[in-house]
Amino acid sequence: MSDWSIETRDLVKRHGATLAVDRVSLGIRRGEFFSILGPSGAGKTSLLRMLAGFERPDSGEILIEARAMANVPPNRRPVNMVFQSYALFPHLTVFENVAFGLEMRQVPKREIGARVQDALSMVKLSGVHDRLPTRLSGGEQQRVALARALVNRPAVVLLDEPLAALDQQLRQEMRTELKAIQEQVGITFVCVTHHQEEALTMSDRVAVMNDGRVLQVGRPQDIYETPSCLFVARFIGVSNELTGAVVALEQEEALIDVPVLGDPRQTVRVPNRGDLRAGSRLILLVRPERLHLSSDGHITGDDNQLRARIEKAFYSGSETRYVLRLSQEVFWKAHVPNAGADQKRFSPGDMLFVRWKPSEGVVLPT
Amino acid sequence: MNSVTSVPSLEGRASDGGAGGYPAWLLGPGLAWTTLFFFLPLALVLVISFAARGTYGGVVWRFGLMNYLDLLHPLYFRIFGQSMLFAGLTTAVCLVLGFPLAYYMARTSPKWQGIWLLLVMIPFWTNFLVRTYAWMFILRAEGLLNTLLMQAGVVETPVEILYSNTAVIIGLVYGYLPFMVLPLFVAVERLDPRLIDAAWDLYASPWSVFRRVILPLTKPGVIAGCILVLIPTLGAFITPDLLGGARTMMIGNLIQHEYLVVRDWPLGSAISFVLMLVVVGAMAAFFRAERRLRQNEVRP
Amino acid sequence: MIRRRAWLRRASVGSLVFLYLPVAVLIAFSFNASRLSASWQGFTLKWYGVLVGDRALLGATWNSLFIALVSTAIATGLGLGVALGIERLPLRRQQVVEGAILLPLVIPEVMMGVALMLLFVMVKWPLGLWTIILGHATFNIPVVVVIIRARLRKLDQRLEEAAYDLGATVWQALQRVTLPLLRPAILGAALMAFTISFDDFIVTFFTAGPGSTTLPLKVYSMIKSGVSPEINALSAILVLLSMGLIALALGMQREAATRN
Numbered sequence: 001m002s003d004w005s006i007e008t009r010d011l012v013k014r015h016g017a018t019l020a021v022d023r024v025s026l027g028i029r030r031g032e033f034f035s036i037l038g039p040s041g042a043g044k045t046s047l048l049r050m051l052a053g054f055e056r057p058d059s060g061e062i063l064i065e066a067r068a069m070a071n072v073p074p075n076r077r078p079v080n081m082v083f084q085s086y087a088l089f090p091h092l093t094v095f096e097n098v099a100f101g102l103e104m105r106q107v108p109k110r111e112i113g114a115r116v117q118d119a120l121s122m123v124k125l126s127g128v129h130d131r132l133p134t135r136l137s138g139g140e141q142q143r144v145a146l147a148r149a150l151v152n153r154p155a156v157v158l159l160d161e162p163l164a165a166l167d168q169q170l171r172q173e174m175r176t177e178l179k180a181i182q183e184q185v186g187i188t189f190v191c192v193t194h195h196q197e198e199a200l201t202m203s204d205r206v207a208v209m210n211d212g213r214v215l216q217v218g219r220p221q222d223i224y225e226t227p228s229c230l231f232v233a234r235f236i237g238v239s240n241e242l243t244g245a246v247v248a249l250e251q252e253e254a255l256i257d258v259p260v261l262g263d264p265r266q267t268v269r270v271p272n273r274g275d276l277r278a279g280s281r282l283i284l285l286v287r288p289e290r291l292h293l294s295s296d297g298h299i300t301g302d303d304n305q306l307r308a309r310i311e312k313a314f315y316s317g318s319e320t321r322y323v324l325r326l327s328q329e330v331f332w333k334a335h336v337p338n339a340g341a342d343q344k345r346f347s348p349g350d351m352l353f354v355r356w357k358p359s360e361g362v363v364l365p366t
Numbered sequence: 367m368n369s370v371t372s373v374p375s376l377e378g379r380a381s382d383g384g385a386g387g388y389p390a391w392l393l394g395p396g397l398a399w400t401t402l403f404f405f406l407p408l409a410l411v412l413v414i415s416f417a418a419r420g421t422y423g424g425v426v427w428r429f430g431l432m433n434y435l436d437l438l439h440p441l442y443f444r445i446f447g448q449s450m451l452f453a454g455l456t457t458a459v460c461l462v463l464g465f466p467l468a469y470y471m472a473r474t475s476p477k478w479q480g481i482w483l484l485l486v487m488i489p490f491w492t493n494f495l496v497r498t499y500a501w502m503f504i505l506r507a508e509g510l511l512n513t514l515l516m517q518a519g520v521v522e523t524p525v526e527i528l529y530s531n532t533a534v535i536i537g538l539v540y541g542y543l544p545f546m547v548l549p550l551f552v553a554v555e556r557l558d559p560r561l562i563d564a565a566w567d568l569y570a571s572p573w574s575v576f577r578r579v580i581l582p583l584t585k586p587g588v589i590a591g592c593i594l595v596l597i598p599t600l601g602a603f604i605t606p607d608l609l610g611g612a613r614t615m616m617i618g619n620l621i622q623h624e625y626l627v628v629r630d631w632p633l634g635s636a637i638s639f640v641l642m643l644v645v646v647g648a649m650a651a652f653f654r655a656e657r658r659l660r661q662n663e664v665r666p
Numbered sequence: 667m668i669r670r671r672a673w674l675r676r677a678s679v680g681s682l683v684f685l686y687l688p689v690a691v692l693i694a695f696s697f698n699a700s701r702l703s704a705s706w707q708g709f710t711l712k713w714y715g716v717l718v719g720d721r722a723l724l725g726a727t728w729n730s731l732f733i734a735l736v737s738t739a740i741a742t743g744l745g746l747g748v749a750l751g752i753e754r755l756p757l758r759r760q761q762v763v764e765g766a767i768l769l770p771l772v773i774p775e776v777m778m779g780v781a782l783m784l785l786f787v788m789v790k791w792p793l794g795l796w797t798i799i800l801g802h803a804t805f806n807i808p809v810v811v812v813i814i815r816a817r818l819r820k821l822d823q824r825l826e827e828a829a830y831d832l833g834a835t836v837w838q839a840l841q842r843v844t845l846p847l848l849r850p851a852i853l854g855a856a857l858m859a860f861t862i863s864f865d866d867f868i869v870t871f872f873t874a875g876p877g878s879t880t881l882p883l884k885v886y887s888m889i890k891s892g893v894s895p896e897i898n899a900l901s902a903i904l905v906l907l908s909m910g911l912i913a914l915a916l917g918m919q920r921e922a923a924t925r926n
Contacts (some may be wrong), residue, residue, distance in 0.1 A: 054563050074566040081567045087560035091582045100578070101568030152568065388840060393751030396744035396807055397763065403804040404770050407781030414784060463684070466677040482678075484916075489685055491908040493865045495885050496901040500688035502893055503695065503704075510691060513704040543685065601774025603868055608889060618776040625780050625872075635784070638777045649772060
C-alpha cells in the first residue's frame with residue numbers, strides 16, 4: 001500500500017464560468033495533519049467537498065486509501081467531515097448525533113454505546129449525552145462534531161473551517177487540542193481554513209491555495225521561511241518588501257541595490273541559490289521579527305543595514321510593533337520583543353538603523 | 367374563500383408589543399366588524415344548536431341537548447366518519463405528491479424557484495368551481511378520459527369515475543395540493559443542506575437521510591401543510607357536491623342539506639358546531655405540536 | 667444528490683402537469699365545435715358568442731364586480747387599521763386579538779355561510795347584494811391583515827423613528843413614510859381580497875337572495891344543469907381573468923422590489 005491517504009490528480013471543478021478548483025494534484029500522507037489554506041473563494045471548500053463526495057469533479061481523479069472515488073457516494077467513502085458550524089442534527093441528542101454514523105452502518109447496539117462513550121471522552125465531553133446540540137456552548141458543539149466524525153474510525157477526517165465559529169480564546173485552546181487529538185488517534189486530518197496562524201500551528205503540512213490553484217505545499221516553516229511566490233508571502237504573516245536589481249553576484253549571496261531614504265544607491269545582500277543573474281530585477285522579502293533596530297550604525301559581519309525613520313510605534317505586551325519609513329514609498333514593519341526595562345525604545349520621528357542577516361531575506365522575481 | 371394567506375401567518379412570529387407604531391384604537395373598527403359579523407353569528411349558531419325546530423322550519427326557543435343526541439344516529443356517524451376518511455386520505459395523498467415537489471423547489475436555483483412558486487400559486491387564483499368542473503369534464507362517462515381510453519382500446523364501455531368517492535378524492539387532492547406544497551417548501555428551504563450532507567457523510571442511505579434527518583426537521587412544515595389541507599377538506603362542500611355520487615356526503619353537504627333542504631336549523635347548527643370543534647381540536651393539536659418543535663428548533 | 671435530482675425533477679414536473687392539465691384541457695375544448703362529444707370536432711368560437719348574448723350572465727358579472735369592489739374597499743380599510751393598530755398592543759393582548767381576527771381563515775366556510783345566513787334571517791335583513799358584501803368583507807379582513815402585517819414587519823422601524831426625530835407627528839409619519847412604503851402591500855392585499863371575493867361561492871351561496879346571483883353562483887347552476895361547452899368557454903374567461911390579476915399583482919410586487 002502507498003503512503004498516501006489521499007491523492008488527487010489534476011482535479012478540476014467549475015462553478016458556472018469560474019474555475020473553483022484548477023488542476024489540483026495533491027498527496028496527503030497517512031496520519032498527517034494537512035491543512036488547505038487560502039482566502040475565501042480560493043476553492044478550498046470545493047476541494048474538500050469533492051474529497052467528501054458532495055461535489056463531483058469535472059475532471060481529474062481522487063484516490064482515498066489507494067481506491068478511486070469516482071463513483072463512490074459520500075455514504076460509502078471512508079471519510080467523515082466536521083462541517084463548518086458543525087451541522088449537528090438539532091433534533092437528536094448528543095449521544096444520538098455521535099451514534100448516527102454507527103447506526104447507519106448497523107454496528108451492534110452494545111458496541112455503539114461503548115464507542116460513543118470513547119469518542120466523547122476523547123474529545124473531553126461528559127455529562128451531556130442527553131442534551132440537544134442547541135443547549136451546548138459553541139466549544140461543546142465543536143467537540144460533538146469532532147466526536148461524531150472520529151467515532152466511525154474513518155481513514156480521513158475532513159474539517160471545514162473547524163474553529164471559525166468559536167471565539168478568539170477558545171479558538172487558541174482548540175488548536176492545540178485538535179492537534180493533540182489527531183496525534184492520539186493517528187487518523188489523517190485534512191483541514192480547510194482561511195486562518196494562517198491556525199494552519200501553521202496545527203499542521204504537519206500546509207497547502208496554500210488561491211484562485212483554485214495550489215501555490216505551495218510544505219511544512220509550516222517552509223511556507224513561512226521560503227514562500228514560493230508573492231501571494232504566499234503576503235498571505236502568510238506580514239512581510240516587508242523591497243524592489244531592487246542585482247548589481248553583483250557572489251558564491252551564495254548577491255548584492256542588490258535598493259532605493260532608500262536619503263541614499264538612492266544603497267546595496268544589500270540577499271541569498272543566492274544560483275538562479276540570479278546580474279541586472280535582473282527582484283523583490284526582497286524580510287519578516288518583521290527578523291529585523292533589529294539600532295540607533296548606531298555599527299555593523300557586525302555581513303549584516304544588511306538600512307537607515308529608517310520611525311513612523312509609528314504600537315506597544316502590544318510581548319512585543320512592540322514599529323512602522324518604519326525606508327523611503328518615500330517604502331514602509332516596513334518591525335516586531336521587536338519587549339525584553340525588559342533597560343531595553344531601548346523608539347518613538348515616532350527617531351532616525352535609526354534597521355538590520356538583518358542576509359540569509360533571512362527571501363528573493364522572488366518581480 | 368381561499369385561505370392562501372394563512373400560509374405566512376403560520377410562521378407565527380410575534381413582534382414586540384408596544385414598539386413604535388400607531389394608536390391602538392385603529393384596530394377598533396375592524397375588530398368591531400369581525401365581532402359583529404363573525405363572532406356574533408357563531409354565537410347564534412351555538413345558541414340555536416340547543417334550540418328546537420319549528421314545525422315548518424325556523425326555530426323554537428326551547429333549549430335542550432336534543433340536537434346533539436340526534437347526532438348520535440349512525441347515519442351522522444357514517445357521514446362524519448366518511449368526511450374524516452376523505453380528509454385524511456386527501457391529506458396523505460397531498461403529502462406524498464407534495465413533498466418531492468416542495469423539496470425540489472426548495473433546492474433548485476433561485477431563478478427557477480420563483481417560477482416554480484408562481485406555477486404552484488396560480489391555481490390558488492383560479493376559480494375553484496372551474497377547477498372542479500374541469501374534472502367533471504374529464505371524468506364523466508362520455509368525457510375525455512373515457513373517450514381516450516376507448517380510442518386506445520383499453521376499455522370497451524365507459525368507466526364511471528365521476529360521481530364516485532374516487533372522483534371526490536381526486537378533486538380534493540387537486541384543489542388542495544398547493545396548500546400542502548407551500549408550507550413544505552418553506553420548511554425544506556429552512557433546512558440547512560449541510561445537515562443532509564452530514565447524514566450522507568455518516569453513511570446514511572438516501573432513505574435513511576429522508577427518514578432520520580429531512581422528515582424530522584421539516585416536521586413543522588409537514589404539520590402545517592397537513593392542517594392546511596385537512597381543515598378545508600373536512601368542511602368541503604363544492605367537491606363532494608359536484609363530483610360525488612348519490613351516497614357521497616361530507617359534513618359540508620350535510621350542513622347545507624339540513625339548512626336549505628330539510629330546513630332543520632337547530633340540527634344544522636349542532637352539526638356545524640361539532641365540525642368547528644373538530645377543526646379547532648385539530649388546530650390545537652397542531653399548535654401544541656408546533657410549539658414543542660419550536661422549543662427544540664436550532665438557530666444557527 | 668446528483669442522481670436524486672433526476673427523479674425529484676420528474677416527480678415535480680408530473681405534479682405540475684397534474685395541476686395544469688385539467689384546466690388546459692378544459693380551455694382547449696371550449697373551442698371544440700361539438701356540443702356533446704369529448705373528441706375534437708373542429709375549431710369554433712360560437713360558445714363564446716353564446717355567452718356574450720346571455721343577459722343573465724352579464725347581470726351576474728356586474729353583481730360579482732360590484733360585490734368584489736365594495737367588499738374589498740371595506741376589508742382593505744378595516745384590515746389596514748387592524749394591522750397598524752395591533753402593533754401597539756402589549757404582546758399578550760396582541761396575540762389574542764390576532765387570533766380573533768385570523769379565526770375566520772380557519773373556520774370551515776360552510777359554517778361561516780350558515781352563521782351569516784342565520785344572523786341576517788334573525789334580524790330580518792333581506793338577503794341580497796348587501797348581505798353578500800358584508801360576508802365577503804368579513805372573511806377578507808384577515809386576508810388583508812396578514813398581508814399588510816407581513817410587510818409592516820419587514821419595514822425598517824428606524825424609518826418611522828427618523829420621521830419622528832425630524833419632527834413629524836404620528837399622522838404625518840403615517841402619511842408621509844409608512845403608507846407610501848406599505849402601498850404595494852395594500853394594493854396586493856386589495857387585489858387578493860378582490861380575487862377571493864370575485865371567486866367566492868360558498869358564503870355567497872348562503873347569503874344570496876333573489877336577484878343577487880353572482881358569476882360563481884351562475885357557473886354553479888350551469889354546472890348543475892349539465893356539462894356544456896358554454897361552461898368551458900366561461901371557465902376559460904374566468905381563468906384568463908385570474909391570470910390578468912396575477913400579472914397585475916406581480917407587476918406591483920416588482921415595482922415594490924425596485925423601490926426598496
